[in-house]
Amino acid sequence: xxxxxxxxxxxxxxxxxxxxxxxxxxxxxxxxxxxxxxxxxxxxxxxxxxxxxxxxxxxxxxxxxxxxxxxxxxxxxxxxxxxxxxxxxxxxxxxxxxxxxxxxxxxxxxxxxxxxxxxxxxxxxxxxxxxxxxxxxxxxxxxxxxxxxxxxxxxxxxxxxxxxxxxxxxxxxxxxxxxxxxxxxxxxxxxxxxxxxxxxxxxxxxxxxxxxxxxxx
Ligand code: G3P
Numbered sequence: 441x442x443x444x445x446x447x448x449x450x451x452x453x454x455x456x457x458x459x460x461x462x463x464x465x466x467x468x469x470x471x472x473x474x475x476x477x478x479x480x481x482x483x484x485x486x487x488x489x490x491x492x493x494x495x496x497x498x499x500x501x502x503x504x505x506x507x508x509x510x511x512x513x514x515x516x517x518x519x520x521x522x523x524x525x526x527x528x529x530x531x532x533x534x535x536x537x538x539x540x541x542x543x544x545x546x547x548x549x550x551x552x553x554x555x556x557x558x559x560x561x562x563x564x565x566x567x568x569x570x571x572x573x574x575x576x577x578x579x580x581x582x583x584x585x586x587x588x589x590x591x592x593x594x595x596x597x598x599x600x601x602x603x604x605x606x607x608x609x610x611x612x613x614x615x616x617x618x619x620x621x622x623x624x625x626x627x628x629x630x631x632x633x634x635x636x637x638x639x640x641x642x643x644x645x646x647x648x649x650x651x652x653x654x655x656x657x
Contacts, residue, residue, distance in 0.1 A: 441615050442492070444623035446603065448475040450485050452626040457489050464492035466567075466603065466623040468523070468547065469499055480516055487517035495545045495565075497523035498533070506533040514542045521545045521564060526554045531561040538562030545601065552586040559596040565621065569604035570614075580604070581613045588617050608632055 442463035445456050448471040456462045465486050472479050483496045496516070498509040510522040510533060521543040524530035534544045543564035549555050550573060558566045568587055570580025587600050599620035605611060608631050611622050 441619065442621040443629065444601070444621055445629060446471070446623040446625055448472050448482050448486070449626070450482065450489070453486055453489050456626060456629060462490055464494060465490055466495040466545070468497050483513065483516050483520065487519050491519060493521040493543060494519055495521045495523040497547065501527070501529060503529040503532045506530065507536055510537045510542065523547050526558060531557055534558065534561040534563050547603070552583060552590055555587040556590055559591060559598040563598045565599050565601040567601045567603040570602055570610055571604035571606040581610070584614055584619055585617050588619060
């Protein structure tokens with residue numbers, strides 16, 4: 441399973457990339473706004489920090505402008521993946537950019553039929569939003585199960601990128617379903633490392649070690 445971080449905070453990305461466990465980054469207009477920085481600059485900086493795909497989202501809603509924006513964003517760095525919304529214009533743009541060899545991440549997916557359309561449009565990634573579905577009392581992870589099954593049925597190459605992840609249990613469930621990618625806020629990635637028994641066990645090991653008076657180096 442690939443791990444992407446869902447942020448435009450360069451310091452967080454730098455720190456997580458240092459673990460060697462970060463495969464890519466996703467951003468969206470809200471995250472860019474939160475960074476308070478110029479989009480093209482922050483995307484270029486992020487692309488230099490991680491070798492994997494960095495999703496940069498278009499903000500136009502009509503096909504022609506989306507296509508121009510997508511080409512502009514793709515020219516920032518070779519590892520930019522253009523993110524488009526799951527609308528008719530977005531999928532038309534997805535098809536056009538994919539035909540040019542640009543990886544496209546189709547975002548704001550809330551149904552399996554939408555995911556089917558994105559795969560047919562040649563998307564490199566589909567981003568179903570699990571947390572936002574859970575928020576309104578729907579089954580976010582049920583959607584992931586459906587999309588994984590549908591893509592397997594037809595051997596679509598589109599990767600299922602689980603988005604709007606809120607906690608580590610979402611990551612566990614997505615991994616059990618065989619989703620290709622989880623994009624997580626930095627705090628969720630950091631939470632995956634932690635277990636109270638790890639802390640307790642390490643504390644005991646170190647206390648016993650100190651009693652020996654030894655040092656490895
Ligand atoms: O970047 C898309 C997605 O991960 C947004 O998550 O928490 O705003 O629903 P959230």
